[in-house]
Amino acid sequence: MNKYLKNLNRIEFVVTMACSGRCRHCSQGEHKCNDKIDKDLSSDAVRKIAQIYNIQSVMTFGGEPLLCPETVFAIHKTAKEMNIPERQLITNGYFSKDSDRIKLIAEKLSECGVNDILLSVDAFHQETIPLTYVKAFGENVKNTGVRIRVHPAWLVSHSDNNEYNIRTRELLREFSEMGIVASEGNVIFPSGNALEHLSEYFDLNKPVENPYSEDPSDIKAICFSANGDILGSNIYRQDIGEILSSYYPEGR
Numbered sequence: 001m002n003k004y005l006k007n008l009n010r011i012e013f014v015v016t017m018a019c020s021g022r023c024r025h026c027s028q029g030e031h032k033c034n035d036k037i038d039k040d041l042s043s044d045a046v047r048k049i050a051q052i053y054n055i056q057s058v059m060t061f062g063g064e065p066l067l068c069p070e071t072v073f074a075i076h077k078t079a080k081e082m083n084i085p086e087r088q089l090i091t092n093g094y095f096s097k098d099s100d101r102i103k104l105i106a107e108k109l110s111e112c113g114v115n116d117i118l119l120s121v122d123a124f125h126q127e128t129i130p131l132t133y134v135k136a137f138g139e140n141v142k143n144t145g146v147r148i149r150v151h152p153a154w155l156v157s158h159s160d161n162n163e164y165n166i167r168t169r170e171l172l173r174e175f176s177e178m179g180i181v182a183s184e185g186n187v188i189f190p191s192g193n194a195l196e197h198l199s200e201y202f203d204l205n206k207p208v209e210n211p212y213s214e215d216p217s218d219i220k221a222i223c224f225s226a227n228g229d230i231l232g233s234n235i236y237r238q239d240i241g242e243i244l245s246s247y248y249p250e251g252r
């Protein structure tokens with residue numbers, strides 16, 4: 001076991017950079033590339049990593065991960081086989097307008113072992129994502145019994161009364177009436193589109209710590225990019241086992 005990864009307990013996948021939304025707060029920018037991670041390489045990575053490290057959670061997100069549902073299914077099915085307890089999906093809920101397909105995907109997520117779905121709903125997502133299909137997906141997931149929560153992005157803070165947060169609270173009420181509660185959500189970090197389109201809401205003179213940054217000498221979570229990049233290497237050119245064992249934090 002690599003000593004710099006001894007506390008590794010979480011694996012995340014950006015399944016694809018393609019997205020059905022065009023959010024003005026998106027930390028990933030304009031989504032000009034459509035990279036998607038290979039289904040077999042990614043599920044194989046889950047198996048190999050979980051054989052060595054005490055992985056407690058696997059999370060899939062994007063872009064919009066349900067534009068590549070087979071990859072999401074394969075990753076979580078493997079996570080379930082490896083007894084990884086938390087199997088999480090973050091989705092904007094908009095991947096199809098076909099009610100049969102929406103129902104089918106919801107049922108397959110349940111079958112493959114996803115047990116926590118975070119649905120991105122807020123003033124920003126709903127500027128470009130039609131609520132009808134998101135609600136249909138939410139309703140279908142609820143019927144499967146899989147835990148689902150709305151996961152909003154807040155501007156400035158959870159309690160700030162800017163126009164976006166007011167609209168977000170209205171949307172959360174609609175989901176609450178459907179029986180879908182909200183998670184704490186997250187506060188928008190000034191990067192990507194948010195920095196470009198919402199800069200007046202940030203004090204750019206104040207240093208802001210990226211909430212997703214990791215101590216490179218004690219990594220607890222690793223995140224695969226949609227192009228296969230991971231820990232300074234790439235799963236298309238090097239086996240994940242070798243990548244983990246040869247990892248060395250830069251600057252040490």
Ligand code: SF4
Nearest residue numbers: 019021023026063092
């Ligand atoms: S915030 Fe999420 S849904 Fe919106 S563009 Fe970015 S990845 Fe897509």
